[in-house]
Amino acid sequence: MSLRSQGSKRRAAPESSAQTSPTFQQDGKVGMKEIAERAKVTKMTVSRALRTPDKVAPETLRRITAAMEEMGFVPNSLAGSLSARNSPIVPVIVPTMANSIFSDFIEEVSLTLDRAGFTPIFGCSNFDNEYEERLLIKYLGWQPSAIILTGASQTPRTRDFCQRSGLPVIQTWCLPEHPLGRVVGFSNYDMLYQITKALQGWGYRNIGFGFLNTPNNDRSRQRRLGWEVAVREGGDEPLHTRAQGGELSLEAGADILRGILGRHPDTKAIAFGSDVHAVGAVLECKRLGLRIPDDIAITGCGDMGLSSVVSPTLTTVRIPGRTIGRECATMVNLSVVGTYAGPSTVNVGFEIVRRESA
Amino acid sequence: MSLRSQGSKRRAAPESSAQTSPTFQQDGKVGMKEIAERAKVTKMTVSRALRTPDKVAPETLRRITAAMEEMGFVPNSLAGSLSARNSPIVPVIVPTMANSIFSDFIEEVSLTLDRAGFTPIFGCSNFDNEYEERLLIKYLGWQPSAIILTGASQTPRTRDFCQRSGLPVIQTWCLPEHPLGRVVGFSNYDMLYQITKALQGWGYRNIGFGFLNTPNNDRSRQRRLGWEVAVREGGDEPLHTRAQGGELSLEAGADILRGILGRHPDTKAIAFGSDVHAVGAVLECKRLGLRIPDDIAITGCGDMGLSSVVSPTLTTVRIPGRTIGRECATMVNLSVVGTYAGPSTVNVGFEIVRRESA
DNA sequence: AACGTCTATGAAAAAGTTTTCTGCAAAACC
DNA sequence: GGTTTTGCAGAAAACTTTTTCATAGACGTT
Incomplete structure (x- = not known):
């Protein structure tokens, strides 16, 4: 049920706010x-x-x-930066800002870079590499101090522009084989490998895999690979019919659950590449009357707010978004000054959080 | 329980990524x-x-x-904007980026402004008006095309700078009494007024209020006012001991529930100003063995992802973040061109979503 | 007193675009 | 057939700052 309200048309008890008092003596241009x-x-x-x-x-x-x-x-920062031949701007391109997947990361990068005197610019690629390329080129026009990119699946042109720019480039949320520059991330492969191994250790067999189905998503691909290897090491075959993709929504998670269970009723656990899917699946189980984890175990990735709220609570893999953000910002800072001495790849790792769903 | 893993140290199955192929014929500066x-x-x-x-x-x-x-x-956009005497930059200042409260709004603003040729810059004030002032002044240095601010509680200096800039200023997430410029928002007062009225209509009495306790938060203040008026209209006294504030976390929500119930065991419903608090309270009820909504009803605000996932699902007020974002971006666009003809205040309203918790 | 060094300031050039103004040839007009 | 208009391109100034180089005076040393 849902009641709609446009609020009262009369401005009932309008929000208060201080009146403006003129402080400055001069109007017009002041340079x-x-x-x-x-x-x-x-x-x-x-x-x-x-x-x-x-x-x-x-x-x-x-x-x-x-x-x-x-x-x-x-x-006037425009003039200042033009003259000084560099600007404090640091573009940060993430796949999405709407979901809380990256929001801790974003806030931490924003705060830390700002404090260090930089001006972060966030762009949203929508999981689209072409769009990411467009954004990057646009941002390059602002003569930035560094670049932060999510993932490793940039287009060749994106990579070229990064390289040619001569700027510090930081890739994050991954551990690329051929990095563009420095890296702050974790192994997406290992994440699914470990959680699948863990599921096996807890006695689950016939483990399925649910993933985010966007084109050219290297992180999804790596996670799938981790699942495949772990399943194979467990003595089973990672059937591609036991894996299913979907867009980033609770409904897609439910679909994936029904799809896999429909094709393979003997599935005893599904490892999801995203908490959103996993939570969607948990809710669908309740609707279907399936007991978790007795009938089927569910795991997610991300440890987003959702996962500790859903019932049963979700076993998942915690990704330290804030740490990644802080690390990236520090790396930018030191790289720009030229005093960065740490390793060119920082693996922040992850953490398996066992709750009720597996 | 939680197992910690740093991932394998050997770069197990490193993330794949295309090798860079040189596309361009020239290195060095190209203007x-x-x-x-x-x-x-x-x-x-x-x-x-x-x-x-x-x-x-x-x-x-x-x-x-x-x-x-x-x-x-x-x-070089720096040179271009300097010469053209204005830049496509549009600062957007929100209180927080970490929580999913504003994330739909942020993504929509980002996408829509980008498509219109603008370059949004997001800043995070951390619910701190002084910090917001600092951010605004910093952003003003980029000679932006317009300014988007959350809430109505800007410092006098912030207001002065906005006014003096002569730029289109858009306030959002509120309906200020003395707007700085244009407004895209909803009545925070009305939101709590309506939901409290609704609770009364559903038969609940002795209704408490839980709010976000940050200094100078005009939105919290307005919401509280709405609760007070509705309670009074219902024939009760809005006891200040039946209202309690807390920071933005599930734990704070639990604290508020315990606090109010401790002081007033006869409380039959608590209207929260934020879904985060409300969900925290729901979880705490489960721990305390309280039945929802029979022993106590709970409502939230925001309709964040959490609210439809928690059990029992949360009755809440949906804030149309995406709509606000789109509306703001359109308004910026038309204001900059000078062809904006709509009303200077757009009330996007809200929607009461009744689920299981009340 | 001559010299060098240091401090505080200024003058001029430079950064890479856009704006404004100008020029010229070809097309359109009557 | 001369005049006006149109289409295309260039030259110079402007945008506001930082960089670079220069200078005047104070102070100390020999």
Whole structure:
């Protein structure tokens, strides 16, 4: 049931907010020239006051600072970056921002880069490599300081542009065989390999696999490979009919469950490449009257908020999004300064979190 | 239980990725000058080829396009925007990116603005108005085309800078009494007013309120007001001991539930200002052995993924994040062109979604 | 007193585009 | 057939800052 409301049309108890009080003395354009005039110096000294205040006489600095405050001066970063031949901008391209998969990562990158004086720009490729290419080229036009990309399945042109840019490039959420630059990630292969092994260790057999079905998704491919190898090592054949893909939604997870169970009623566990699918499957089991984990075990990947909320709670693989974000930001920072000395690939690992569903 | 794994140290089955193949003929700096030389024109014509191709002779255009392709030219947006005296950048400041509260909104704004040729920049204020002010001033330096802000509780300085910038300013997720510019939002007051009324209609009395406890959160304040008015209209007194705040986490939701129930065991329903809290409360009820909604009813706000996954499923208020995002982006687009003709405040409304918890 | 060094400031060039203005040839007009 | 318009392209200025180079004076040393 769902009641619709447009809210009251009369502005009932409108949201309060402080009235604006004019603080600044000047309207119209205010650049370094205007500040300089007011402070009786040249714009050169104004520039210095901002970037190397210790090179400016205290009294002069005071006058300049006062002028800036009074006139509400905001330095033009466009001009500054153009002149300095580099900008603090750091593009970060992720497949999606809507799902909470990457949201911890995004927030941490954002906060950490901002604190370090950079300006992150987030782009959303929608799991589409061509779109990612378009975004990258667009971002390259801003003369960024570094580039952060998700995954390893960039188009050749994307790779070329990265290489030719001469910028620090960081790939994340993966462990590529041929990295573009530095890497902060984990092994998608190993993740599914380990969780499948774990399922086997807990006594489950005939393990299926549910994955995110987007074109050119190297992370899904790696996860599938991990599942296949583990299944084979367990003495079974990783039947492709026991694996099924779907888009990123709860419904797709339910579909996958029904599909695999329909083709192979003897399936005792399904390892999903995403918590979203896994949760969808758990809910579908309830609808179908299947007991978890007795009739079938379910595992996910990501340890998103959902997984500890669903009942039964989800056994999953925790990906340390915040750590990845912080690590990426630090790496950008040090790479730009040129003092990065750590390994070119940082494996942040993952953690199997056993709950009730397996 | 939780097993820790760093993944295999040997790069087991490293993630595959295409090898880079050199596509471009030239390394080193390639600007319009270089393209111009190669195409036997001046950089002026190159500039025209990019922005007004119909003003360039077909044959000339062909030569220029070919040169760009061969040399992998990326126009310098810094220079372009500086010269054109405005940039396609549009800052969007939200309180948090980590929670999925705003993630639909963010993705939709990102996609829609990108398609319209803008470059959104997302900043995260962490529910801190001073930090928001800092971010805004930093972003203003990029000479943006417009500004999108969440909420109505900006500092006076923030408001001044917005006003003085002369830019289109859009506030969202609220319906401010004194808007800075245009608004795309809904009434936070009405949201809690309506859901509380609904609870009363469903027969619940002694209704409590749980809210997000961050300093200067106008949205929480408005929601609380809505609860108070509705409770009073229902003939009860909105006791401040029946309201409790907490940070944005499941645990805080559980705390709030215990707190309110501890002080007022006769409480028959709690309306939460956030799904996160509400879900935390639902889980806590299960731990405490309380039946929902028989012993106590719970409602949330936001209709995040969590709310339809928890058991019992959550009655909540759906906020149309994607719609808000699209509307904001369209408004930016039209405002910048100067052809926006719609109302200066768009109320997207909300929708009460009744599920099992009330 | 001559010299070198250091500090505080300024003048001019540079960054890579777009804007504005100008020029020229060919087409269109009457 | 001369004039106006149109289509295409170039030259120079502008955008606002940083970089680079220069200079004037203070101070210390020999």
